Amino acid sequence: MGQTMTRYLYLARHGEATPGGDALTGDGRRQAALLGERLRNVPLSAIHHGPLPRATQTAHLIGEHLPGVPLLASEAAGDYTPYVPAKDELPPEFAARFLGFLEQFPDAQHDLTAEAMRLFTDPVAEGTRHELVVTHNFLIGWLVRAAMDAPKWRWLGLNHCNAALTVIRYAPDRPSSVLFYNDMGHLPAELRWTGFPPELRE
Numbered sequence: 001m002g003q004t005m006t007r008y009l010y011l012a013r014h015g016e017a018t019p020g021g022d023a024l025t026g027d028g029r030r031q032a033a034l035l036g037e038r039l040r041n042v043p044l045s046a047i048h049h050g051p052l053p054r055a056t057q058t059a060h061l062i063g064e065h066l067p068g069v070p071l072l073a074s075e076a077a078g079d080y081t082p083y084v085p086a087k088d089e090l091p092p093e094f095a096a097r098f099l100g101f102l103e104q105f106p107d108a109q110h111d112l113t114a115e116a117m118r119l120f121t122d123p124v125a126e127g128t129r130h131e132l133v134v135t136h137n138f139l140i141g142w143l144v145r146a147a148m149d150a151p152k153w154r155w156l157g158l159n160h161c162n163a164a165l166t167v168i169r170y171a172p173d174r175p176s177s178v179l180f181y182n183d184m185g186h187l188p189a190e191l192r193w194t195g196f197p198p199e200l201r202e
Contacts, residue, residue: 004123004172008179010039010132011140011166015061016194017054024057031163031191032058036065038165038186042130047071048120049134050078058163059134076115077135082142084108085153098156113142121146123172137195140166147176162195163187 012035015028024032035058044066049059051073063071084102087095120133120143133139141158145151147168160166160182167179184192193201 004125005128006172007122007124007170008128008130009120009143009168009170010042010044010130011143011160011168012058012062012132012134013137013140013160013162013164013195014050014052014054014058014134016162022053024054024061027191027194028054028058028162029061031187031194032061033065034186034188034191035163035165036062039132040065042132044069044130044132047132047134048074048077050136051075052079052136055079055134055136062132062134074119074133076112076119077133077139078112079136080109080112080138081105082108082113082116082138082155083110083152085156089151089153094157098153101156116143117146121168121170121176123170143168144178144181147178149175159196159200161193163191 015024015031017024017028039062047059047063047069049055049071056073059071063069081102084107087099090098116139137160138155140160141155144158144166145155161184164182164184166181169177169179
C-alpha cells in the first residue's frame, strides 16, 4: 500500500449565468477562460463539474486551457442544499434570516453532501493530487466549513463570486487548511464580484 499523500482541492463557482441560469453570459465565458489561463500550469489530474449547463460550460471553457485533463460530470458537484440546521443550532440573532432564506430552496440532499465529502476531501492514497471542482455557491461554502471544522450551519453566509478560486489542502499529517478563499486575482475589475450580494461587495 502506498503512502498517504496530500490532496489540493481547487474550488470554483461557475461563471456568471443568464437570469434563468441555463447558460453563461458573455462575461461568464470570459471569467471561465481567464480562470483556465490562471490554472494552466497547475498539474490538475481532473476537472469535476456539476451537471447543470452553467457549470458544464464553465468546466469546458477552463478545460480548453488544460489539454489532456479529463472533465468528469458529477451529481455531487451539483447545485443543492447541503444541510438545513434546526432553529436551535443557529445564533438567535441570525435564525429567522437564515431559515427564511432556506425556505426558497429544496430540502437538503444529504446523500449528495456525503458523496461530495467522500469524493473531494481528505488525503489521497498515492501521490500528491491536484483536482478542480467547478460547482455552485452552496457546496463551496459547505466544503470550506468542513475544512475549518466549523459548526454545520456555518456554510450559510459564505458567499463565493463567479469564477473566483478557493484552494483547500488535505494533508495526512495536519488538519485540513483553506489556503485561500474567493480569490479573484485573475479577473479584471469589471468581471469581479458577480454572483455576490450587492451589499457585501467590496
